[in-house]
Amino acid sequence: MKKQTRKQKKKQKQKILIKRAIKIICLLFAIIIIYNIIKGITKENESEELIQAFAQNSKILETVEKTPFAKVSRYIVYGTHFNIEGSLELPENTSQIQNVEVIAKNLAGEEVIIDSEYTYNDNLIEFTTLSKINTGLDLESLQVTDYYILLKVIYSNEEEKYYSLENNTEYGEINYYTLTRNNSNNKIYINFSKAQDIPFLGFNITKSKLPKDVYDVVIDPGHGGNDGGAVSGNHIEADIVLDCALDLKEKLENIGLKVLITRDGTESSEEYTANNMYDEDGRVTLANKSGAKILISLHLNSNEVKLSAGGVEVYAPTNSNLDFAKTLAENIVDNANTNYSQMETYKEEEGVYVREIDISKRNNSVAYNSNSYKGIFDTVPYLYIIRETGGIATGAYVDGSSPGYSENIYRNSNVGVESYLIELGYMNVRKDLNNILQNSDLYVEAIVKSVKEFYGID
Ligand SMILES: [Zn+2]
Structure with missing residues (x-):
């Protein structure tokens, strides 16, 4: 091997340094180029949208009258x-x-x-x-x-x-x-x-894509906390509907829907009383801010006048097309081998009910002891989970002026969740209670089938 002179060694070192410098500069350039490409893509999308919007404005607005509006x-x-x-x-x-x-x-x-x-x-x-x-x-x-x-x-x-x-x-x-x-x-x-x-x-x-805080469906298992709802022997409505609701959540998620549940059984006994449903984490507020399109509230019925036939009742919003409510009732009756309720009050169709109340006649009751209902419909859905999740569409009106009830801050919203309350059956009718305890999955499947059918989700 030839011995290198000092000069030669120095030159070689310089060469290596220059090579390294070129490499670093190239890398920097590459990073800058990639950064600009990414930036360019986002910018291009933005400007494309703007150009598109402008084109549309000119095209469509050319066809409209310049006045009046x-x-x-x-x-x-x-x-x-x-x-x-x-x-x-x-x-x-x-x-x-x-x-x-x-x-x-x-x-x-x-x-x-x-x-x-x-x-x-x-x-x-x-x-x-x-x-x-x-x-x-x-x-x-x-x-x-x-x-x-x-x-x-x-x-x-x-x-x-x-x-x-x-x-x-x-x-x-x-x-x-x-x-x-x-x-x-x-x-x-x-x-x-x-x-x-x-x-x-x-x-x-x-x-x-759905933002983090926006959902497709809200499931509301009725009652909860220190409110057990209806009771039959040692069976409690709040517990049974919670099991159904958790199963329903999983099955709706299995068809790709994003589901919010208003309680999951971990709530403390102070939560979910009748008084705090409008609080920040109350079920009405959760539903209103979920951005969901559909709410399904699950309940079990109980009646002093024993309707021996029991059966299902689906409660729908006031002033609404009842097709989805009908789909729910039909599918539950078919799939869970039950029957339509025989109750005639508020009945619109077999198994479909709209429970309205003339609030102008109810201002002596605590929930209606409010002067703020001027300007809303004479008749509004009585059931708060339907009424208070729909904003102005359903005539929500709980404004905090009634003692014990906090304010529904979404009562004047022009965006509302379409809400249905399902009474799956009667707790105090043995046939219904047994069927729900043994075959709750058949009820849940019927609800999932209804959502798939009605909203065209595979
Ligand atoms: Zn209930």
Whole structure:
């Protein structure tokens, strides 16, 4: 081996150092490039959305009248449906009207007609899609694009004009997440905005995942804590429905749904009394802030007047389409080998009940001892878990002015959970109690089947 001179050694060292420096610089460049690519992708998505939104604005807003605009007095998301009402003042000497439709129009120009009613007097159109709180625009059926809610007026001379909507309410944006299907959700951003001097109500729909605090379904096992509910021998309603609820949670999760339970048996005996259901961790508050679309509350019945036939009763919200309640009752009767309850009070259909109360006549009772119910419906669902989880759609009204009841801070919400209360059977009817104790899985399977069937979840 040739002996290296000092000079040569020095040169070699320098070479190695330069090589190392180049390597480090290259690595730094690579990191900067990768960082910028990632940054670029996110930026590109953002700007793409903006460009898309702008394109849609110009395209759809070009087709609407520059004036007047319809004034929205109310808009509500209840369960999986969107509803709206308001008015449009047309100029004097407007020609006769043939029809008025509330539509959702997307970028492709497709129109979804939302079932609505209208009146027309003295150039004023008043419209509503709210004949039922759980029908209207099915948010689960919308495509991943942008929609605009418009009023379409068809005049007697066949002329069609589109009118944009202006917000005349105290409410702002709504973020709605569709039910989880195949591990995927759509986020629907509902907001009033303005472009080209035209106010509009737009839905921006993107593919999304459920945020940490948003759920699909809430299960509410009735009673709990120091409230056992109905008792028969040594059987306690709160315990039986908790077992069913935990099983239901697991089975709904098995079909991919994200489920919140309002109690899991670990609650202390001071919790879940009648008085704290509106507290921060109370079942009404938990349900309201869950972002869930459906709530199912499980109970067992008991009656002094012994209805020997027992059977199932599904309680549904006021002013609602009863199809899901009917599906629940039918499937439970079929699958769990039970029968519809024979109780006739509040009965709407076989096994389906709507328990309303005229609160103006009940202001002597503690829960109704409140002056704040002015302006809500005359009749509201009596059962608080249905009424107080629906916000303005169901006429929630517990405002904290009644002694012993804290405030339902969501009572004025324009987003509500569609809630059902199921009385699986009668504790004091031997046949029912035995069936529920031995075959609770058949009841639970019937509820899961109903959710799958009705909401189209595989
Ligand atoms: Zn109960």
